[in-house]
Amino acid sequence: MAEALKHLGVSHVFFMDAILRPTLVEMEELGIARIMAHAEKSAAYMADGYARVTGRVGVCMCQSVGAANLAAGLQDARLHRAPVVALTGKKEAMLQYRNAYQEVPHAPLFAPVTKASMAVDEPAALPHLLAQAFRTAGDSSPGPVHLDLDGLGGERIEQGDLTGAPVPDPALGALPRHRPHAGDAVITAAAERIRSAKRPVFVVGAGALQVGAQAALRKLAEACDIPVATSLGGRGILPTDHPLHIGTVGSYSAPPANRLVSEADLVIFVGCHAGDQPTHAYTVPAPGTPIVQIDLDGQEIGRNYPDTLPVWGCPAQALADLHDQLGSSLAPRQDWASHAGGVVAAWREEMRPHTTSDATPIRVERLCTEIASALPENAVLVADTGYSGIWTATVLDLPHAGQTYLRAAGSLGWAFPAALGAQVGAPDRPVVCFSGDGAFYYHLSELETQRRWNIPVVTVINNNSGFGQGVYKVRGHYGDRPGNPDEINRFGPTDFAAIARDFGVKGIRIEDPADLAPALERAIAGRKPVLLDVVTDIHPRAPEPWQP
Template identity: 45%
Template sequence: MPMMTGSRFFAEAMQAYGVTHIFFVPTMLLPAMAEMEDMNIRRVVTHGEKAAAYMADGYARASHKPGICMAQNIGGANLAAGLRDAYMACSPVIAITGGPDSDSMYRYLYQEVEDFSMFDPVTKFNARIDKLSRLPDLLRQAFREATTGAPRPVHLEMRGSHGQVTEEEGNLELIVEEQYKQYPAFRPEPEMERIREAAKALTSAQKPVIVAGGGVTASQAEPEVVELAEKLSIPVATSLNGKGTISDDHPLALGVVGTYSRRCANQGVAEAELVFFIGSHTGSQVTNNWKIPRPGTAVIQLDISPADLGRNYPNRVSLLGDAKVTLRQLIEQLKPIEPRTSWIRRAQQLVSEWREEVAPVRNSDAVPMRPERICKEITDFLPSNAVLVSDTGHSGIWTGSMIDFKKPEQRYIRCAGSLGWAFPASLGVKCALSDRPVLCFTGDGGFYYHLAELETAARFGINAVIVVNDNRSLNQEIRLFDAAYGGQQRGKSREMWVFEDINLAKVAEAMGCFSVRVERPSELKGALERAFAANKPAVVDVVSDINALASRAWS
């Protein structure tokens, strides 16, 4: 085995695994960063550890490769907090931090707090590298854990406040396991008997519905979902993570179901007699707190995680496997059936009624703008190969329900729950997909979390376009504050959810970005055109109605 420093080994390993970007806050592994000087690896220095984790998360979801983020010991807890969203979204992020060594433990080392256990709840593998000899096998294990089964973050804590264990020299053999460079690393198949049971249940049901979850996106099984739906005349709803599985103008598309949803999707799933969950945890968001589908509805569930099969809805048939290969097997087992004409007609009626209901706000010329109109303008403008990255809260509701995807290459990547995630994540997405248009949709409340990363985007030329639904508030909380005050807010209540009226376009311009402030619906199309043509990071600050609230989810 060749003699080399751990720093050199780490750099060569990152290159061999196809890593193109590392997101970090200094001073972690600086000799290794120096070793990468002549490698095709971009070392993106951020203004905060959470932002670094969010960028790595966006990179991983967009590229289907592990995203790498790092922090020295004092930033470890911040980095752990940033992994929460990646964990909830099943995203393969590899986080690397510094940690204590035996000479400094229990002696009040500057900046040292034992935070290793903080990574346990937000990773599937949490390990220490105390000896240089363990660097090769544990780094391989990190890639293996991150990309197999349901992808999730992993953490390696390296001895020394900024990973000084890697500055030692040793006999280190670089072994690269090709299948763990991307996910899914494996595509397991279920037993054929289960396939036949599922085929029988789907063909015999009078009113079946498919709910496509994030596992469809992870497996890249969108074509198989549409093929199955068309073959058996089955309406398709999606989770937020699964948005884009089927074109929104497809005759079988119901839209996003759950809490951040279209009413027609919730109604369609509620009326179904059989629901086929594909790559979905069947958690509270996709089921509107387990009210849709109705308890007692027959369920088929396909998932790569055996522990999730039947977790929230008892399964008539459980399929353990990768979504893409399992659906292909299922399609090949199916025999032609008569079209479910009346059921499809009912699903289309629900969609038509919903579209008629929301048309007035989607086409509204009101000033300040309605967020539904912002979403209509984005729908009309969005390039055919664009990636839309959405924040949570109102941003998730507006984009999930009001933006239509009509082209198969359009992608949707959404925040799993951490407000403020979308902006830094969109920079990671753009790093992974530099040749594709990337549009981030966030509110001003979410944008403020990591505003400093505008400088990062400008410094590194990460040319994402950020559309800010700027209602100068956290207006999704209006109903909560109303209830807290017994129905009518009073006194200084608005201090808790209303911000100063800041021109965010001027802030972005001062930080080296293209920017434009939009106050009227007629201005938005032109603003988007200029933003995407600017060849630099861009902020489109759209002034919107502070009183525009999303409808409550239908149940």
């Protein structure tokens, strides 16, 4: 097992004891780092962050009784299309279906959150199924795969003897380099749709980033004057200060993107599933809008919009081929592009009083602006879900092509462990985690893991002592009724800087906005584990999405 993982290019495994202990011993000799977490979900999130930033398969592991927790941690990887292989132990066959201590069926737990869940019941099956797990995790639309190993900690597989077992193909350890190409006929048909459109717009998702389509998208967008919106997962495909970048679209968006996508007479989805989140419950674009959808996963093309021209194949190749057909044959669309740029510029000007505010408690808009200014050109920003996702997707700029944005697909508390996994996967890049205090409570015990491994993530806590996203919704439900709405979504206050120091991580509490810039600059440049506990105002509302 250890030799196979080494052959597949696995540099780190993330686990909860007790699983595959002899294998873990072998890994040390082979140079594979063994990152023990404090919760199975944390281990899964670390493997997820590692996979997203490296483009390689992340590995997480736990024993039988932790399988349910590990499965829960794979939800985000499944939603985002991250390649992860999860290994669990299971009690041997003679103990199954007999009320064995701490044992429940694992396959039903993993079915909703994996592409496949496979039982490894004998050692002879291990080489084949391990290779197949990695192949499945990275192929087509990537995602998690589960291997259930015989033995509480997988020991019945470890104790087996194999003679002449084949080593897996090293290429299976990463996302495929060679992908199916869209045919000439569909490229020509898509080019014709784009050629006849007066107000086309791109909506780009994580699938485009996974295939490295950044350069191809930018080249085509600039040649054809086509504005670019992104899903949360696609953010960063184009620098956010680019004249054609119109922002994140859907439910977690600022007003300009939804408005402009609604004005479009053709929407080109690229590596985007077009689910309810990036389409604001299938209203942006409106049903009936002509669509071109480019995706490696043919099952997703046309799933949610009827008038869809399918382009099944590698998004990077398809965009390059479209440029070859369209680059010099289109009438200028400067008016449409200028209109889009004007809408975005006007909204940015509206936000300026908030992004430059000196108010205390600190406004989150000012915090996001200071983080954007401090991020190096090759930084990785890891954001949690809820308001953390909305604030960072709308107000926090990523102006450099070398910057990466990773966000929780919905699992509150994901960001901090995922940032640790991303940092060990990209040790030469500065990683900054943006988390609300409500999210950070989930896995703050991983501060000990960060200190133990000296992982130089800078964690920024938006500390407003509550779930800010729901404050006014709860009060609205109360109306004039007497009672205490704060019991539903307020907590704290908590000094996370003091907690970090108790764990051995440098903790800095910030209450004055003037202190943000120097603290961020020093923390990022220091390349040490640091937590910045920023006391913010819970009352400012994140940008609301425009809706038709």
